[in-house]
Amino acid sequence: MQKLGRMISAIEVILKHVHEGIVIADSEGRVVYVNDANQRITGLDNSRIFGCYVKDVVPESSIPEVIKTGMEKLGVKTRVNDKFVISNIVPIYDGGEIIGAISVFLDVTELENLNMKLKRAEERINHLSKQLSTFLGEGDLIVGRNPLMQKAVNLAQKAASFSSNVLITGESGTGKEILARFIHNNGPRKNKPFIAVNCGAIPETLLESELFGYEPGAFTGAGLRGKPGLFEQADGGTIFLDEIGDMPLSLQVKLLRVLQDREVRRLGSSRKIKLDVRVIAATNKNLEEMVKNRSFREDLYYRLNVIKISLPPLRDRKEDIPVYVRHLVEKLSRRMGKNCPKVTPSAMKLLMRYDYPGNIRELENILEKSLIMDEDDILDHRDLPELIPHPESRRIYPESEKHWPTLSEVEKNLINRALSSFPSKVEAARALGISRATLLQEIERVRHYVSSQTKRA
Structure with a gap:
């Protein structure tokens, strides 16, 4: 007991300022030291438990078991009155003799609150990062x-x-x-x-x-x-x-x-x-x-x-589109783990002609799709999505021309354009002058149409 007392005295200044709760028991399982955090965490009166047997104060305590077996117990969940604590308990040796045990513990509620705060902080960081990207x-x-x-x-x-x-x-x-x-x-x-x-x-x-x-x-x-x-x-x-x-x-x-x-x-x-x-x-x-x-x-x-x-809007500052394109292609290439491709003059010319109802957000969306399609690290007009008209696809159909697009094809292109231009289906639906529910129905109907046409082909 004297040896244990001397050990405690030597580090008491440190133990007193530790945020976690600390309980030290002697070889017989009696409480010989508690810090202020113990009372804050457990609600137990330190003056009343000093000198008492641990089992009399906390029947579920694992301290007596550690003293008896000499085996440490880590991450032990213990009920103390109406609270739960997580403890790390290790034996205290003097030479080869066990002279006591020390328990360092945290309030489970505090841990859960801390984890919740960390989770919320992480969610907010991810949310902001997603918004910014x-x-x-x-x-x-x-x-x-x-x-x-x-x-x-x-x-x-x-x-x-x-x-x-x-x-x-x-x-x-x-x-x-x-x-x-x-x-x-x-x-x-x-x-x-x-x-x-x-x-x-x-x-x-x-x-x-x-x-x-x-x-x-x-x-x-x-x-x-x-x-x-x-x-x-x-x-x-x-x-x-x-x-x-x-x-x-x-x-x-x-x-x-x-x-x-x-x-x-x-x-x-x-x-x-x-x-x-x-x-x-x-x-x-x-x-x-x-x-x-x-x-x-x-x-x-x-x-x-x-x-x-x-x-x-981007359509009113088209002279800056090449600057935006270069910056976005570099950023997207890093994010996708691809080599940064060269943008050909023909592709840049088409990108300069487009009006971008979704502005910079839509430009980024178009370039991301183009990078997915690109296979040779050269971004040309063939890599651009369908909503950017390609030179070879430009045809003027007279009234007698049989190859008119069907209504479903027009609706499909219009829906794809709206979904590319706006960050959410709510805004896309609003731009189209329909409700979100109607937009979802139209998306499903167009999907069925495309699927049936593919099967026929």
Whole structure:
């Protein structure tokens, strides 16, 4: 016992500051040392268990077994009152004699919470990485020579130095989130969070709780511990509200209040939380028209529209297409593990002629398909997808010509074009003027048609 006491005294300063719980028992199984973390994790009063037999305090403890057998036990799950802990228990030797055992343990709940936080962080990183990879340059903003794009980036550089709200407008796929990140990364908040949320992708019933958070039991299905909203998570940094035009009117009122008061109140709570958050919003809709139609609040529009930056569509900056093509081909080749192919003048000429309703996102999609088709490390017009018309396929069919495309063929090409141009089936359906359910039905019908034609052939 004296030897064990001397060992403990020699390292007590270290043991006292360890985050994990520590219990040391002598050769008879009596508790001779516990650190402060033991009481925090187990809820047991350290003063009451000191000197007691371990089995009397924690009947399920494996410490007596380790003392008896001299075999360590790792990753042991043990119940302590109404809690569970994970322990690593090893014997303490003096020469060849066992003089006790030490148990180092963690709260299972703490471990689960830590794993959950790590999982959420990983999911967020993967989500952001996936979002960024759909735009140009894995987050790098390429300006090019187009004066409209240069003007937009110059304005973004000026906006980066301030905390004023920014509204970015532009068609889908023009790189609005990339510009928002550029503003954040070039300003004083660059080392703080950047939280992106797509207001059109989250169901209306969940959007409020996602943005503003909720207290335990605030609504049916609410978590027992509550949850901070995205505004709270962005405190000190930037929140990017993409597709702000899709936000329902009922939430627009609450968002306006947050912007005015710089504070948020979780669902189910009366407590207001002060915030320091920069807001960057983006939309591919005409908010001025929506204000006139009363589908978007005028006061919210002017609150967001402090600095307005408009991104031109790709068809209006075609002189920069070769720059984008070279950059995207290099990026996609690295991602796909292929040699970076040479783009022939004929392929570049066709790419320059196309209008890109899906903008940079569609250009990336086209180039990815082309790289899959390429077999000789030379990207020519034959490697481009069907939606890019090839020179040899150009024919003008007179009315007497029998080789008119069928209606199903036209529908197939139109659906493929929409799916290539837009990031989701919801947006593709919206562009086609149909519902998502109808689009799915049409996709299935066209698939059956193609399958039947193939069998006939």
